[in-house]
Amino acid sequence: MIKRRRFLNVAGSGLGGFSLAYLLGSCSQQSQNNAANSTSSLEIKTKVLRMGYQSAGDLVRNRKVLEKRLDPLGIKVEWLQFAQGPQLMEGMAARRVDIGSVGETPPIFAQVAGSNIVYVVGTQRTPNTGRSSVIAVPPESRLTKFEEIKGQEVYFQKGSASHYFILRALQSIGLTIKDIKIKSIPTIEARAAFLEGQIPVWMTNDPHYAIAEKMNRIRVLKDSVGLDSPGSYYIGDRQFAEENPGLLKIIIEELHALDKWASLNRNEVKKLMVTEQKLDEDVAERVMSRRTFAGRRGLSPALIAEQQRVADLFFEVGVIPKKIDIKQALLPPDLYAAITPAEIMV
Incomplete structure (x- = not known):
């Protein structure tokens, strides 16, 4: 134990x-x-x-x-x-x-x-697997593309599938996990704060992603399609x-x-x-x-x-x-x- x-x-x-x-x-x-x-x-x-x-x-x-x-x-x-x-x-x-x-x-x-x-x-x-897992920002965020993520606070649950996703996503643009500030919190606990614009970068998946979409409170920087998981x-x-x-x-x-x-x-x-x-x-x-x-x-x-x-x-x-x-x-x-x-x- x-x-x-x-x-x-x-x-x-x-x-x-x-x-x-x-x-x-x-x-x-x-x-x-x-x-x-x-x-x-x-x-x-x-x-x-x-x-x-x-x-x-x-x-x-x-x-x-x-x-x-x-x-x-x-x-x-x-x-x-x-x-x-x-x-x-x-x-x-x-x-x-x-x-x-x-x-x-x-x-x-x-x-x-x-x-x-x-x-x-x-x-x-399949080639379409990963569309429901995303790295996202509030609509009003100044970030316009994933390549601008360096130095940002990124909220996700350490030790979850998001941990591998962000690691590989960062590697794809020449960055490491040390180039971001990790804030570990379960997706369900972070959702309300993200919807209120209090979280700069959020890693999430469905149904939380779909709920944020319905409220027009999410803009996706990158999904995990093609991730070698x-x-x-x-x-x-x-x-x-x-x-x-x-x-x-x-x-x-x-x-x-x-x-x-x-x-x-x-x-x-x-x-x-x-x-x-x-x-x-x-x-x-x-x-x-x-x-x-x-x-x-x-x-x-x-x-x-x-x-x-x-x-x-x-x-x-x-x-x-x-x-x-x-x-x-x-x-x-x-x-x-x-x-x-x-x-x-x-």
Whole structure:
């Protein structure tokens, strides 16, 4: 268990540089088939699944797909809400959450802080992914382009996906993270101040972005389209994951099926945003105009290498205080083969 103070300190500390890449050895096709067929050996010990989600909402929760699948097995699903990914990771470190969805950055910071986690499944990205994540200013700001950001106060949650976004965005114009003044605050807490013009530069995403748009109180300097992020993940507490591989398989299957449903039923997804997240219909329409449902991505050697690259970069530029090896937060390759549909292991 780690204390909140220790986790947040990790987000602001740093040292020198190192580069590490790791490729997970893959099973043979025969062993993959054997593992996939051996579902009867995949245990489920728990009777309660505690799912963490962020304040922006979660389609998995809204559709109740896990409840429908797990109720017949006598397993109850409990949902715990968190402001952002770092807070969710803290909850998992405190053993209050079993599984949760976060961006590429929070699990790296959690691993640095000593949290005993495992990657469960990733997310595909498309050329349009990133339209909903932006670096923005109030309409009256004197800043007219992102290249003018040097020396500015930039508000975002340290250790969140925004941390990687701003790092790479700054690198693209020849600047470093030291060229800005970071003010760490969760997006939901910063929104009101930004709408009142009290925050000079804000990193945000939907639905907060769409709400600010509706009020004509936001001007975008840069979105994260084209960012070389591996995408988001479902992360699990290691002990829970190792004791309940059969449950992980069910979760991945339901996520995979839900993505396919959502891509074909976008209007139904919008209605859920209105009824479950209490968004105005026009706000939900804006959110859906930018949302992609690219599907899940298994923990393949390629994805693991991409995530290692992100971790290495954070260390090289001094954002995290020590190098980490992503392989230490993984399950065995044959277990991933058993719980992950072959079509998403890319």
